[in-house]
Each structure stands twice: as C-alpha cells, then as structure tokens.
Amino acid sequence: QVQLVESGGGLVQAGGSLRLSCAASGSIFSVNAMAWYRQAPGEQRGLVASITSGGFTNYADSVKGRFTISRDNAKNTVFLQMNSVKPEDTAVYYCHALVQSGRWAPQRDYWGQGTQVTVSS
Numbered sequence: 767q768v769q770l771v772e773s774g775g776g777l778v779q780a781g782g783s784l785r786l787s788c789a790a791s792g793s794i795f796s797v798n799a800m801a802w803y804r805q806a807p808g809e810q811r812g813l814v815a816s817i818t819s820g821g822f823t824n825y826a827d828s829v830k831g832r833f834t835i836s837r838d839n840a841k842n843t844v845f846l847q848m849n850s851v852k853p854e855d856t857a858v859y860y861c862h863a864l865v866q867s868g869r870w871a872p873q874r875d876y877w878g879q880g881t882q883v884t885v886s887s
Contacts, residue, residue: 768792768876770861775881782885783849788861788878790842798864798873800837800844804857804883811860815846828854851885859883 774786790797801816815825815835823835834847844861861878 768794768863768865768867768874770863770876770878772859772861772878772881775859775883777884777886778848778851780851780853780885780887782851783847784851784883785848786846786859786861786881786883788844788863790863790865790876793867794842795866795868795871797839797842798866800835800864801862802835802844802846803860803862804855805860805880806857809857814859817844848883851883853885853887855883856885857883 769792770788770790772788778784799816799818802814803811804814805811813826814829815833817823817835817837832850837844858880860880863876864873865876866873
C-alpha cells in the first residue's frame with residue numbers, strides 16, 4: 767500500500783507565490799516519475815508539470831516560466847513552486863506518482879487526495 771499526501775494549498779493573491787509538497791509513503795521500493803495535475807470545477811483534470819527520477823521536467827504551456835517542479839528522492843517527495851499565480855490557476859491540485867512496491871513488482875499509478883489552491887484578484 768502506497769499513500770501520497772499533499773500539503774501547502776490555500777488562498778493566495780494574484781501575483782503571489784505558493785509551494786505545494788507531496789510525500790509518498792508506505793511499501794515503496796522505488797518512486798519513478800512524479801507529477802502535478804489540477805482540476806477546476808466543471809473541467810477535466812490536466813497535467814501541470816512532471817519530473818522523472820533523473821530530474822527531467824515537463825510543463826504545461828500555461829505554467830511555463832511561472833511554476834517549477836522539483837523532487838527530493840531521499841524523501842520520496844515532489845514539490846511545485848508556484849510563482850506569479852493567476853486566478854485561472856485556481857483548482858484542486860493532485861499529486862501523481864509511478865511507484866514500485868517491490869524490486870520484482872511492476873510500477874503502478876498512485877494519486878494524492880488533492881489540495882485546494884485559490885487565487886484571488
């Protein structure tokens with residue numbers, strides 16, 4: 767069993783900054799790719815940013831230059847530094863990870879419970 771626990775969400779003014787964290791715990795042999803997704807009310811969940819275990823990153827066009835994804839492999843934790851936030855960034859943010867629970871096990875998808883980010887004007 768693997769759990770992803772997010773923290774750092776909240777209310778922030780437009781132009782401000784926020785940092786999200788997500789820690790994986792449980793039966794873990796290795797954590798491979800990790801990512802942040804977001805979902806606004808009435809909209810589909812979409813990828814915000816992803817990062818491989820080697821540190822290669824990918825960003826949605828809407829957040830390039832403003833958000834930075836990073837990870838601490840020793841702590842099985844991924845971060846999302848959100849700068850110059852806009853009202854359209856308002857959404858529930860979900861952590862995602864590909865995890866092997868054992869050295870002979872295949873990787874599986876795991877999701878966090880979501881954390882609300884609200885950007886006010």
